[in-house]
Amino acid sequence: DAKTTQPPSMDCAEGRAANLPCNHSTISGNEYVYWYRQIHSQGPQYIIHGLKNNETNEMASLIITEDRKSSTLILPHATLRDTAVYYCIVRVNSNSGYALNFGKGTSLLVTP
Amino acid sequence: GAVVSQHPSRVICKSGTSVKIECRSLDFQATTMFWYRQFPKQSLMLMATSNEGSKATYEQGVEKDKFLINHASLTLSTLTVTSAHPEDSSFYICSAPKLGTGELFFGEGSRLTVL
Numbered sequence: 001d002a003k004t005t006q007p008p009s010m011d012c013a014e015g016r017a018a019n020l021p022c023n024h025s026t027i028s029g030n031e032y033v034y035w036y037r038q039i040h041s042q043g044p045q046y047i048i049h050g051l052k053n054n055e056t057n058e059m060a061s062l063i064i065t066e067d068r069k070s071s072t073l074i075l076p077h078a079t080l081r082d083t084a085v086y087y088c089i090v091r092v093n094s095n096s097g098y099a100l101n102f103g104k105g106t107s108l109l110v111t112p
Numbered sequence: 113g114a115v116v117s118q119h120p121s122r123v124i125c126k127s128g129t130s131v132k133i134e135c136r137s138l139d140f141q142a143t144t145m146f147w148y149r150q151f152p153k154q155s156l157m158l159m160a161t162s163n164e165g166s167k168a169t170y171e172q173g174v175e176k177d178k179f180l181i182n183h184a185s186l187t188l189s190t191l192t193v194t195s196a197h198p199e200d201s202s203f204y205i206c207s208a209p210k211l212g213t214g215e216l217f218f219g220e221g222s223r224l225t226v227l
Contacts, residue, residue, distance in 0.1 A: 043118075043205050043218035044156070087155075099146040099207070100216060102156040 004088045009107045012082075018075040020106050022088030025069040032093050033064060034100070035073045037084040044087065044102075047073065078110045115139060116208050118219035125196055126227055132192045133222045135162075135206035140217075141186035142208035147179075150203040150221075162189040186211070196226040 005023040012018040024033065034049040048055055048062045050071075055062045061074040075082055087105040091098055115138040125131050135145055143164045148156040160170040160181055168181035180192040189208075193200050207218045 038156075041203070041221065041223070043116075043207075043221045045218070046216070098209075099158050099161060101158065102148075104155050 004090060004103055006086075006088055006103065006106045008104065009109070011109050011111060012075075012078045014080060014110055014112050015077055018078040018082065018108060018110070020073040020075075020086050020088075020108065021070065022072070023070045024088070024090045027068050027090050028092075030092050031090045033062065033068075033071050034089045034091065035060070035062065036087045036089065036100070036102075037082075038087070038105075039081075039084045044100075047086075078108075080110050080112065082108065083110045084108060116206065116217045116219040118204075118206055118222050120222060121220060122223045122225075124225045124227065127197055128195055130192055130194045131196055131224060132190055133204055133206075133224070135189045135191070135208070135219055137187045137208045137210075137217070140208075141211045143186065143211060145183060145189040145206055145208045147181065147189075147191050148205040148207070150205060156205060162191075193224065196224070198226045200224065201226045 032049050032051050035047040036044040038044045048057055048060050050062045064071045085105040085107050087102050089100050117136045117138055119134045145162040147159045149159050150156045158171050159174045160168045162168045162181045162183040164183045170176045178194055183189040203221050203223050205221045207216050209216050
């Protein structure tokens, strides 16, 4: 799986958009970009994933650059409950499932 | 949505005892399940892959005789930490890909404290 680079920590004011960047310059053509988050003392929670088009769901938006070497996860209106460690992971998609290799992620602190 | 459940969520045991952690996929089948370990302020580290009906595969550096894994059915995998020591205290998390789609779901985690 391609390696990803994320800032170790970020702050965001409650109600503002949180933009979390991720670099994955060695991504292969068949690798997807996945985002998970982990709230303290809980299991990881799936947020969103994409291949090359921008994606949006009820939780977040994922913006992938045209060359696919980087992406940004956007939480449009951050709340205190969004405080968590956010992991950007690239991997091939498979019907049989592969384990995810977690990096260090970005610790997002949403402040009142 | 699909749910993966772990039990117990917290366990405290004495050094030298064995502890079993269960991972269940509640509404889907999974031929493989993945076990992770997470120490404080660190990321999740893959320990092993549990395979239904066959032996588990372990990541480098993980002792298979210490961390016994059994995947007896398409909905249940167990991790047994044998002869636990304080350094085994950690947060253990399982995940399961849904058969047919590969979507990966995570359990809530099990916090083990060895005294």
